[in-house]
Amino acid sequence: MTFVSPIxxxxxxxxxxxxxxxxxxxxxxxxxxNELLIGTQDGELLIFKSFRNQNNVQLWRRALGLGFIxxxxxxxVAVNTNEPRPIICVANAEGAIHLFLLRxxxxxxxxxxxxxxxxxxxxxxxxxxxxxxxxxxxxTPNDDEQQQIPVAxxxxxxxxxxxxxxxxxxxxxxxxxxxxxxxxIRVFTSIIMEEFDGRLSGRFxxxxxxxxxxxxxTISSRRLSNKDYELIVSQPCGNLLRFNPNDENSRVLAxxxxxxxxxxxxxxxxxxxxxxxxxxxxxxxxxxxxxxSSLNKIHHIPLSSKTGHLCGLRxxxxxxxxxxxxxxxxxxxxxxxxxxHLNVIRFRPPLSSxxxxxGTNDSIANTNFVDQxxxxxxxxxxxxxxxxxxxxxxxxxxxxxVHSLEISNSRTTNLSxxxxxxxxxxxxxxxDITSEKLKDLLHPSSSSS
Numbered sequence: 001m002t003f004v005s006p007i008x009x010x011x012x013x014x015x016x017x018x019x020x021x022x023x024x025x026x027x028x029x030x031x032x033x034n035e036l037l038i039g040t041q042d043g044e045l046l047i048f049k050s051f052r053n054q055n056n057v058q059l060w061r062r063a064l065g066l067g068f069i070x071x072x073x074x075x076x077v078a079v080n081t082n083e084p085r086p087i088i089c090v091a092n093a094e095g096a097i098h099l100f101l102l103r104x105x106x107x108x109x110x111x112x113x114x115x116x117x118x119x120x121x122x123x124x125x126x127x128x129x130x131x132x133x134x135x136x137x138x139x140t141p142n143d144d145e146q147q148q149i150p151v152a153x154x155x156x157x158x159x160x161x162x163x164x165x166x167x168x169x170x171x172x173x174x175x176x177x178x179x180x181x182x183x184x185i186r187v188f189t190s191i192i193m194e195e196f197d198g199r200l201s202g203r204f205x206x207x208x209x210x211x212x213x214x215x216x217x218t219i220s221s222r223r224l225s226n227k228d229y230e231l232i233v234s235q236p237c238g239n240l241l242r243f244n245p246n247d248e249n250s251r252v253l254a255x256x257x258x259x260x261x262x263x264x265x266x267x268x269x270x271x272x273x274x275x276x277x278x279x280x281x282x283x284x285x286x287x288x289x290x291x292x293s294s295l296n297k298i299h300h301i302p303l304s305s306k307t308g309h310l311c312g313l314r315x316x317x318x319x320x321x322x323x324x325x326x327x328x329x330x331x332x333x334x335x336x337x338x339x340x341h342l343n344v345i346r347f348r349p350p351l352s353s354x355x356x357x358x359g360t361n362d363s364i365a366n367t368n369f370v371d372q373x374x375x376x377x378x379x380x381x382x383x384x385x386x387x388x389x390x391x392x393x394x395x396x397x398x399x400x401x402v403h404s405l406e407i408s409n410s411r412t413t414n415l416s417x418x419x420x421x422x423x424x425x426x427x428x429x430x431x432d433i434t435s436e437k438l439k440d441l442l443h444p445s446s447s448s449s
Contacts, residue, residue: 050382075166
């Protein structure tokens with residue numbers, strides 16, 4: 001058991017729904033700190049930035065009219081740049097891919113001198129309003145124009161994309177990996193070129209297509225080397241499979257879990273620094289399973305979530321003692337942190353306006369919680385690189401950012417597990433403590449209290 005300190009929250013209002021793969025923390029302006037990207041079903045791409053003060057989160061850039069956004073990814077897809085530049089990739093339900101390239105002030109001035117355009121052409125007001133513990137300034141028309149970012153490139157691909165990934169193959173080939181609702185994963189090679197006037201030209205070319213035998217819940221990736229990577233696919237009942245999409249002779253490794261009582265949402269990720277070797281983790285309804293590199297199950301960790309199934313699995317930060325953390329959320333707001341020693345922290349942040357905190361040593365309880373989570377992510381955010389948990393709520397149309405969560409290195413343990421049974425009995429006998437006395441001490445009756 002590990003103790004958790006009180007938490008701080010920032011609340012943003014959002015009047016549109018957000019899908020689970022349309023929320024992302026990424027560095028889009030190359031300032032060595034992450035921004036928060038949100039894609040809504042109304043076609044808005046919203047980029048939030050935290051400025052110095054960790055409570056000062058503002059809407060920094062936005063784009064409108066993008067269709068029903070289903071997924072967002074950030075990575076280098078241009079092939080003619082010496083320095084990899086992060087490009088925002090947005091997919092909508094109709095299969096359109098929109099790319100955005102953010103530039104510094106000096107780069108924007110050079111673009112203007114070259115005759116490039118820097119306005120989006122869509123002047124509709126954003127439906128996002130900001131609320132926080134600090135006072136937000138009201139945007140002027142000039143501020144509104146500066147916030148608008150234009151689409152640098154668009155291409156129509158196949159409809160119903162679900163998840164986007166950007167990876168580099170063989171050092172110089174940029175690839176866009178898309179998971180679709182029809183149990184298909186397609187790998188596109190990028191021949192996108194960055195022009196001097198700020199535009200992007202070229203196209204994505206289909207390279208591979210994989211038909212998966214069962215439903216695809218999520219996909220993630222892991223670097224195998226500087227030249228190659230593998231895909232990790234999560235499927236129903238807590239199953240996962242992993243394969244190299246660029247190697248025709250690659251083996252497809254898969255688990256074979258047949259526990260149909262655990263039919264909830266499944267997510268899977270690879271963890272390189274969680275245990276001694278690379279392991280793979282999956283969540284399914286109310287537990288997390290840890291698999292070896294050969295996909296043999298080595299740990300089963302039950303997570304007590306009373307009212308909702310697990311819905312989010314993310315890599316957490318690496319602590320000072322090189323302890324890799326894993327963060328998990330459930331649809332009712334219960335959040336879990338698991339470390340390499342398989343210690344579990346459970347807390348529930350104040351996701352409602354009428355919330356009280358209290359409870360046991362290892363949790364922060366919510367006494368009046370009525371909302372559910374529709375999207376979740378965690379990671380470093382803002383100029384201070386603070387670790388955050390970010391929740392998008394279903395009914396209250398809110399985005400909650402939880403930050404400054406301090407975890408103590410002190411842990412409690414059970415005395416009976418720390419000492420052998422023989423040694424424990426000897427110590428109790430020396431102290432003249434019987435099993436009945438110990439039971440009364442640990443579990444006093446209501447009459448004696």
